[in-house]
Amino acid sequence: MSTPRKLGVLTSGGDAPGMNAAIRAVVRVGIARGLEVIGIQRGYQGLLENQFRPMGLRDVSNTIQRGGTVLHTSRSAEFRTEAGLRQAAENLRRHELDGLLLIGGDGTFRGAVELAVHWPGQLIGLPGTIDNDLCGTDHTIGFDTALNTALEAIDKVRDTAESHERFFLIEVMGRHSGFIALHVGISSGSEEILVPERPFRVTEICERLCTAKARGKTSSIIVVAEGNETGGAFTLAEELKRLSKNEYRVVILGYLQRGGTPTAADRLLGTKLGGYAVDLFLEGRTGVMAGEVGGHLVATPLRETFERRKPLDDYLLRLHRDLSQ
Numbered sequence: 001m002s003t004p005r006k007l008g009v010l011t012s013g014g015d016a017p018g019m020n021a022a023i024r025a026v027v028r029v030g031i032a033r034g035l036e037v038i039g040i041q042r043g044y045q046g047l048l049e050n051q052f053r054p055m056g057l058r059d060v061s062n063t064i065q066r067g068g069t070v071l072h073t074s075r076s077a078e079f080r081t082e083a084g085l086r087q088a089a090e091n092l093r094r095h096e097l098d099g100l101l102l103i104g105g106d107g108t109f110r111g112a113v114e115l116a117v118h119w120p121g122q123l124i125g126l127p128g129t130i131d132n133d134l135c136g137t138d139h140t141i142g143f144d145t146a147l148n149t150a151l152e153a154i155d156k157v158r159d160t161a162e163s164h165e166r167f168f169l170i171e172v173m174g175r176h177s178g179f180i181a182l183h184v185g186i187s188s189g190s191e192e193i194l195v196p197e198r199p200f201r202v203t204e205i206c207e208r209l210c211t212a213k214a215r216g217k218t219s220s221i222i223v224v225a226e227g228n229e230t231g232g233a234f235t236l237a238e239e240l241k242r243l244s245k246n247e248y249r250v251v252i253l254g255y256l257q258r259g260g261t262p263t264a265a266d267r268l269l270g271t272k273l274g275g276y277a278v279d280l281f282l283e284g285r286t287g288v289m290a291g292e293v294g295g296h297l298v299a300t301p302l303r304e305t306f307e308r309r310k311p312l313d314d315y316l317l318r319l320h321r322d323l324s325q
């Protein structure tokens with residue numbers, strides 16, 4: 001009998017809800033297809049430190065509903081050095097892996113492209129990040145949950161804003177992109193949405209808020225993407241206060257957005273892309289990311305997923321102008 005082919009799986013970068021659904025699908029579909037699946041703990045750092053462990057069917061029981069990642073994760077600066085990449089390749093050879101599935105964001109995929117220079121095995125990415133900033137997939141695993149978490153928080157803040165007739169600035173994550181801000185801003189009926197993709201002047205925001213107040217609006221929510229060019233919600237609040245004399249309260253949602261039970265959409269996406277990534281491996285593909293675009297499963301070269309900036313929905317942005325009066 002021939003030895004089964006070995007497929008590794010790791011999660012890297014920021015954890016995202018739905019990563020466990022993806023790991024579970026990789027393990028179960030991989031085993032169903034006759035593969036040996038090896039989990040690598042703590043992302044690229046664990047790869048450097050030889051933290052490999054065989055994954056069986058029961059290792060992923062009761063994980064689909066859990067946030068975070070059962071494989072743990074890391075951001076490893078050491079991995080990205082020449083010595084780190086060589087060491088990682090050496091470890092993959094020693095454990096006789098034929099392929100490696102990487103669940104993470106742009107940093108993870110940049111690392112994979114560099115690793116490909118040193119290791120001839122198959123490298124396949126799965127988009128796991130709350131930021132939704134990767135091309136080659138409509139949504140990344142974790143985005144929908146983060147969005148819903150932020151939405152619930154903003155709805156609560158709205159109660160206070162409305163009761164006290166206050167202005168609130170709510171800062172959401174997303175690194176350099178405004179997907180969470182735009183989508184949660186629209187769904188929460190927020191008055192302003194400030195994203196890095198659309199430069200703005202603070203005076204302009206101030207004027208719009210004052211006009212809305214004059215029209216009878218008693219509270220305003222301003223959603224600020226953390227990557228906006230003004231330096232974050234606190235700085236912006238100071239500036240707005242200086243210009244308008246109104247009081248602005250600030251809420252930074254931060255890491256709350258990364259954890260929690262994944263939504264059905266994220267469980268489904270993680271599961272689908274986990275299975276598809278295994279299929280891509282069996283087809284002999286490498287250097288691609290498994291994604292879903294317009295309801296179709298697609299494989300996109302890893303470089304393309306992070307080299308081009310994924311555009312925000314322009315229609316939503318334009319619509320917001322009319323909705324937020």
Ligand code: F6P
Binds near residue numbers: 014105173174226258
């Ligand atoms: O990429 C996910 C993310 O949560 C970003 O939205 C945020 O800017 C960043 O990670 C925070 O990174 P860290 O976990 O290293 O603080």
